[in-house]
Amino acid sequence: MDLRHLRYFVTVAEEENIGRAAARLHISQPPLTRQIQQLEEELGVTLFIRTPRGMELTQAGELFLAEARNIRALVEQATERTQRAGQGKLGRLDVAIFGSAILDVIPKLLLNFRNAHPDVKVVLHTMTKAEQIEALRQKRISVGFNRMLVPLDDIEIKPVATEELLLALPKEHVLTHKAHLRFADLRTHPMILFPTGARPSFIDKVIGLCTESGFQPVISQEVGDAVTGVALVASGFGVCLVPESATTLQFPGVVYRRFTDAPPNMNVDLSCIYRKEDQSPILAAFLLTVDAHGHRPP
C-alpha cells in the first residue's frame, strides 16, 4: 500500500465516480480503476459497491476513508514540521553560559533569537569554560559563551562583543575623586580578582595589564565571579576591574570609573564557541542572530 493508493481512494470516495476522480487526479480512468482494485485486494476488503451510477462506499470503506484522510493529514503535518526543523525554525538549542555572563549582551541576544525563532526551545546551562568544551564535544550543548578562549582544532570561536574594563570602587575611595583615573593608579590599592578556576581567564588579563604598567597587583581577594567581586567592593575589600557589562550590577556604595589612559588592549572579549563541523540549521540561525547583534558601533 502506498500513499498514492490513499490519495486515489480518498478522491474516488469523494467523487463517487472513477471518471471524475481520474480527471481530478490528472490521470486516465483505467489506471485509477486498477489502483482501487489493487487496494481492495491488498486489504482483502470491498471498499466500494459498484453501481451503474458510480462508486458507493461500503461501511468498511467509510471507516477506511476516515483513516486515510487522517493519515494523509499527518503526512502533510510531518512534512511541514520537518521542513521547519530543517530551516532552524523548530527544535531545541542548548546554550552554555558562564556565571556572570548573564548580565547584558547575552540576554539581549537570546531575546532577539527567541523573537525571530519562537518555536526553538532555548535551554540555558551554566558551565565553566572547561565544562562547556567537554559538553560541546559530547553534543550536550551546541553553543557556549565565554571569555579568553584559546583556539582548538574542533571548536570554532566567534567574537560576540568587546568590552572596556572599568574600575569598580567604593563611593568613598580616594580614587573616586580623581579627575583623571590612570591604570597605574591601581599600583598600591588592594584588588579583588576573579574568576578562580581554569586558566587562562579574566584574571590573567588583569594581571597582564598590571605587569605591562610595571607593577604587581596587590591581591586583596580572589572570588568566583564578577557579582561576588562587586559585592566585596561594596564591603570595602578593595577595588575590582570588571567588564563594562558588569555595571548593570548597581550595588549601594559602589561606583564605576573609566580609565582616561585606556590602552587599545584594555578590553576583554566575549565570544561564543561551537563545533566546527556542526551543520545544524538552528545553530546557523543562532549565529546569524549573533552577527546581527554584533554589528554595533564601538
Next chain:
Amino acid sequence: MDLRHLRYFVTVAEEENIGRAAARLHISQPPLTRQIQQLEEELGVTLFIRTPRGMELTQAGELFLAEARNIRALVEQATERTQRAGQGKLGRLDVAIFGSAILDVIPKLLLNFRNAHPDVKVVLHTMTKAEQIEALRQKRISVGFNRMLVPLDDIEIKPVATEELLLALPKEHVLTHKAHLRFADLRTHPMILFPTGARPSFIDKVIGLCTESGFQPVISQEVGDAVTGVALVASGFGVCLVPESATTLQFPGVVYRRFTDAPPNMNVDLSCIYRKEDQSPILAAFLLTVDAHGHRPP
C-alpha cells in the same frame, strides 16, 4: 513521498548504517541510498549526517523519525480495523423491531450476536412493519423483525422462529378450569385483538383461525401490542390469543393455556427482513447468527 520512503527511512535511522538497513530490508545498498536522497530532496531537509561510521540523524531527522513511526503505526492500525470491518467484526448494525417482539427470541438472538461480534454496535429502532420497509429501502436500517410479511421484489424474508398460539385468560375465567381447551371454545368469549395498524398482521391470523373454526370472534377491544393485550386480560376485558413468547409477560391474575386441538397452521411466524442486494459483511454475520439460533427443536 511514499510509505516505502518512510519504511526505508525508519530502518536506516534505526541501523544508523545504510548497508545493514539494506540487508534488513532485503534490498541492496545503492537503491536504499538513492531513496533516502530522494526523500531528503523532496522534503528539502538534510535528515542524516553522513559520517565514515554511518548515518547519524540530524535534529530534523529525529523529528521526522518520530512522525514516520507514528504514521506507519496508523497505517497498520487502519489496515487492521478496515479488515475487521470487512469481515463484519467491526461497525454498526441498525435493527428494527416491532412493539412486543422484544419478548423472547429477539433478545436472545441479539445477545448471541453481541457475544460473537462485540465490536459491532447494534442499534435498535422500534418501527411498524411499513416503517421498517421504508427504512430498509432508505438504508436507515439493515435488518427488521416482523410477523406476517408479504414477499417483495427487493426485500428478502428469512424465517426466524415459529411460535404456537396460546390463550391468555384471567385466572378466574370459566375456560381456565376446562381439562381440554379447544379453539372452538372461544366462540362466545369476548377477545382482545392486536395489533392495530398495517395489514396483514397478527390480527388477521387470529380472525382467519376463527373463520376456519366456523365462527366470528366477539371483539372486546383492539390494542396496539401483546403487552397491552395481556394487561387488558388482567383487567377482565376478555381473553387474548398471543404467541408463545408472550408468556414471558407474567401479569398477576393472568394464566396461559395451550389448545389441545391445535391444528398445524395454528402458529405464527417471526421473520427478519433485509435488502436482497445488501452484501454487507455485518449483515451476513448477523444472518449466520439467526441461522444458528433457528436450529432448535420445535
Next chain:
DNA sequence: CCATCTCGATACTTATTAGGTATGATTTCG
C-alpha cells in the same frame, strides 16, 4: 422498445521508476 448514454472493467502498449551490479571516493584503524 430500442437507440443512446454513462459507468466501470479489461487487454494491450508505453513510460516511469525502483532495484541490481560494479565501482569510486573518503575516512578510520591496525
Next chain:
DNA sequence: CGAAATCATACCTAATAAGTATCGAGATGG
C-alpha cells in the same frame, strides 16, 4: 601505509504505473 568500512555514482534490468482502445452492463429518453 595498506586494508576495511562506509556512502555515493554510473549504468543496466525489472517491475509497475499510466495511457489508448474497447467492452459490457445498466440506466435513460424519445
